[in-house]
């Protein structure tokens with residue numbers, strides 16, 4: 001892919017990068033409701049992309065997402081660069097993340113480092129003004145990109161793991177089942193990291209700030225702004241719709257189709273609590289006499305072919321309709337098109353019906369402002385964003401999603417009171433135009449961006465000629481492979497190979513230790529200083545025997561580093577010993593846990609850093625030692641920085657870690673291996689696990705990747 005956008009924005013204009021990874025995203029004809037991952041967020045990011053690209057202050061907007069080659073979905077999702085036909089400044093750029101096929105969002109985590117590397121390769125050639133990520137998975141990628149590029153991260157959660165977990169537990173699900181279905185603990189950990197890294201969190205409602213983000217340890221309300229999304233009023237507008245095409249489909253189900261409909265429309269996701277609505281309707285004979293129930297829960301071919309979540313939800317719907325014998329009173333169409341959705345809202349309004357969102361929790365609720373825009377009064381869950389929507393628009397009432405009786409009564413009451421119904425319908429139409437417009441959103445969005453810390457992108461100075469690495473591949477070893485001392489023959493074999501291949505392959509060591517300790521170790525092993533030394537946990541980069549330090553890296557990681565505050569915090573942390581400043585790195589503070597009883601633990605120390613608003617990454621070296629380094633510093637980031645500066649492709653880099661190596665060192669698009677030992681990474685398919693330990697394990701990995709052959713497919 002050409003890495004330079006054809007229409008690079010002029011410096012006065014903004015180049016914005018949005019990231020939304022999961023679900024099916026394309027410029028038009030969105031397949032909303034097709035599955036559990038293609039819903040409101042997809043609509044939100046595509047409409048945000050369009051609204052930003054239409055603004056003269058913006059030069060270019062890239063929406064980065066996952067490339068999908070899968071015979072079960074349209075070819076659109078495999079296109080690398082999709083320009084929106086009516087908006088040349090708007091691009092949807094797709095990169096691979098793991099396998100080609102379409103995967104549920106919960107399955108994407110292991111592939112996000114690789115996606116980040118592909119995206120970095122594309123973005124390094126440009127100078128985006130910021131990265132704006134959407135949902136936890138994109139937030140993980142956004143952190144990696146923003147920290148490497150040195151630009152601010154903006155994040156919109158759309159839905160939060162803690163809220164989802166709380167509401168599903170309240171509905172009776174077990175912690176273990178939730179973990180198995182949704183991997184919530186990993187998602188919540190990433191959401192916390194995002195809150196610690198992002199310069200700005202954009203929410204749709206104050207409730208998200210007060211209640212939803214309020215559940216998070218590292219949420220800082222001062223870095224949050226409510227900027228509600230818009231609704232497309234040319235698509236969602238009031239008006240008579242007595243018999244739209246979709247009503248023909250509905251009439252197949254309904255004995256008395258002229259009765260007012262109770263309309264629910266959502267992705268087939270258990271958080272939407274459709275079952276709760278059917279219970280409320282099924283247990284209320286007066287309601288059944290007065291109104292029909294219309295449930296639109298995505299589109300489906302064969303329920304048995306759906307992924308587990310939607311399959312469970314739809315099976316439950318069929319079973320409950322049968323259980324309450326709602327045949328003739330309940331409609332649950334299998335298909336609908338995008339244009340049927342506004343028709344549905346207008347058709348329901350024309351019959352004096354209502355819209356209900358009975359979700360266990362709803363971060364915001366785009367369907368509510370869509371229904372409102374079409375003149376349909378609403379009932380919505382009291383948990384989440386709908387509180388703000390109804391407070392703004394005065395166009396409906398809140399319900400307790402777990403109270404079956406209350407839902408039934410409030411539905412009956414709204415359907416029976418014409419005056420109230422008329423007032424809600426009118427208020428909704430006016431309220432949406434007043435509070436939910438994309439132009440207003442863009443104005444507030446761009447104003448909020450103005451207040452962000454200005455990007456301090458990586459300085460890309462030229463490298464003094466003698467210093468440029470001329471080899472076309474890099475081999476990095478974890479320094480632990482040299483300590484304890486390897487068997488002499490094994491070390492000689494490695495040294496001989498490095499010497500033989502020195503023109504083709506540069507050699508580097510990575511170590512948590514300071515440079516001087518690593519040099520001492522090399523002297524003890526009687527080894528030459530390698531071409532690259534990455535020390536102190538990735539905070540220092542030195543080159544060759546001259547040990548010339550990469551000042552660009554120091555400047556890059558030093559932005560917003562507050563070493564003195566880290567040092568002072570550790571100095572007063574019970575159970576921790578730190579050596580004097582002279583023994584510390586400028587960008588790395590080392591701590592030694594001398595009293596486990598007194599020390600509150602690394603998680604607590606991390607919280608302290610966050611609560612004191614001290615940016616930093618805490619790295620555990622072993623049970624007794626840790627480092628605190630700048631967020632922009634890590635082995636993985638340092639290796640990528642070296643690769644970029646010396647123009648070496650990531651798949652021309654082989655990193656071989658010791659048994660203690662982690663995914664920061666071995667993840668992403670580099671070639672990676674871990675020598676055999678006591679602690680192997682959870683089977684990570686892209687990381688070669690050597691059988692042998694120590695240097696033989698390293699030689700085994702070099703052979704496995706055929707790393708030295710001229711035409712190695714590396």
Ligand SMILES: O=c1ccn([C@@H]2O[C@H](COP(=O)(O)OP(=O)(O)O[C@H]3O[C@H](CO)[C@@H](O)[C@H](O)[C@H]3O)[C@@H](O)[C@H]2O)c(=O)[nH]1
Nearest residue numbers: 032033039040041158266267297298362363364365366367
């Ligand atoms: O069968 C369906 C189901 C949904 N939709 C559309 O999909 C969107 C659903 O959005 P929303 O009601 O907001 O629910 P989610 O899909 O859950 O969206 C997530 O992201 C949204 C945007 O941030 C937030 O409003 C939600 O609270 C959050 O859960 C709406 O435009 C619906 O019209 C369809 O077209 N057909």
Ligand SMILES: O=P(O)(O)OC[C@H]1O[C@](O)(CO)[C@@H](O)[C@@H]1O
Nearest residue numbers: 023037038039040041042158159
């Ligand atoms: O309920 P969850 O698992 O947090 O996910 C909400 C889902 O709805 C969406 O809006 C669908 O696009 C995304 O935010 C996400 O896939």
